Amino acid sequence: MDYIELLEKYMQGLTTPEEEKALLDWIQHDGDARSTISAFYEKRWKETPDTGVSAELQYKMLMNIKQNICQHEIENQSAAGRKIVWMNVMKYAAAILATMVVSVFSAYYFYSSESDVKNFVVYADKGQRSNLVLPDGTKVWLNSDSKLEYDNTYGVKERKIRLTGEAYFEVAKDKEHRFLVSTGLMDVEALGTAFNVQSYPNEDEITTTLLEGKVKISTPGQEAILLPNQQACFGKSSNGLSVIEVENAKYSNSWTKGEFAFNGATLEEIAKELSRMYNMEIKFDSDEIKEYNFSGVIKNNSLTNVLEIISLTSPVVYEVVNDSIILDKQK
Structure with missing residues (x-):
């Protein structure tokens, strides 16, 4: 069975229930599924013409995967057991999405015909978490309800990404190209370090917690240098930046484990x-x-x-x- 062809069909919502089950069983139980999917979409990405895939279509594809997986599992449970089984459904969906969506979804790119800049976007929906490796080897863990963006100029003059939500970074060392995380109101600059950034739109506070190395924090009119076991807090309403010592900085990225x-x-x-x-x-x-x-x-x-x-x-x-x-x- 050609599972890649089946995956393509599934992402377009064209599979039968039997095909869906076969695909999900393969992804869940075959240890080579992730590498097979990753290799295929990496090859496709390199060969994709500049017209690309629209952002709207990519997001619909992602939502289609999530909704189909959840619906497939829920329909097979009795009504009496749904309250408890709901957690298992989300765990199952999360495991599949962690394997498949990051490899598949991030392999596509957003492209504007008016520019040579290609924008890459990775989502972690509510109830999901994702992890990825950036082109320079930097490792990123993306928490629930979060979005990470970067473009194809990443690593040319600098390594800049945009974050909405929460992410933990283990930054690859590169003294020639600064690493910059932008949340809109707080910029975090690092050379080689490990830190956690939380910046949800509906929260008043943006925080950066440093586990290793050194980072520079920049907010409107304010700057600070963080050392290990320190946390920078920026209040959106107060426009104030503060730095505090944290006893257990390692807990800031506990969600990744x-x-x-x-x-x-x-x-x-x-x-x-x-x-x-x-x-x-x-x-x-x-x-x-x-x-x-x-x-x-x-x-x-x-x-x-x-x-x-x-x-x-x-x-x-x-x-x-x-x-x-x-x-x-x-x-």
Whole structure:
């Protein structure tokens, strides 16, 4: 069976249920699937004419993969088991997307006929995470609900990328070409280092946490140099930049290892993070519990596990209602 041809057909939404099952089984169980897909699309990328694939079509292809995978699994579960099985569906979809989408989706590019600049974009939708290697060897882990962009001038004069959301970087050393992450309001410059950047549009604060090396932080009218175990915080509303010492900087990228870490975070902050990670709405029936503080590291960061630990260590109860979670104070 030609799985690449089947994959092409699947991404266009033309496969039969039997073909979908065969393709998903191959991706999940064949250890060579990732390298086969990667090699094929790398070759195609090099041979693709400049007309390229439109950004709209690429995004539709990505959404088609995600929706078809989730729907395929959900339809095979009984209604009684869906609340628990929902987590397994997302894990299964995430595993397939981590293998397939980064290799496939990032191999395509956005192209404008009015310019020679080709723009590469990688998405990690809500409930998903992605990882990739940039042309210079820099490793990037992209967290849920995030987007990373760069173009084909990357590495010519400098190595510049644009980030919306959260990402962890292990930067390849290259003293001749600075590495720059731009979030719009905060620029992070590095030569060879490891750091985490969080910049979600709906959050007031942009943070950069340094694990190794040295980075330069630039915000409107302000600059700072970060050393290991320091964090830069920029308030969008206050337009203020501050640098603080962090006791456990290593926890800033715990999400890349499948862990969930928080240090003095409020339940409201944790709920926002969980909502992004699992693409599930979280509501509060009690405003009081929003300010409860939590610290710790959860190795198995499944949604059920996190909620169970929160309920066991505090007077908080939770209930799963359809696609939402309700948090309330224990009576």
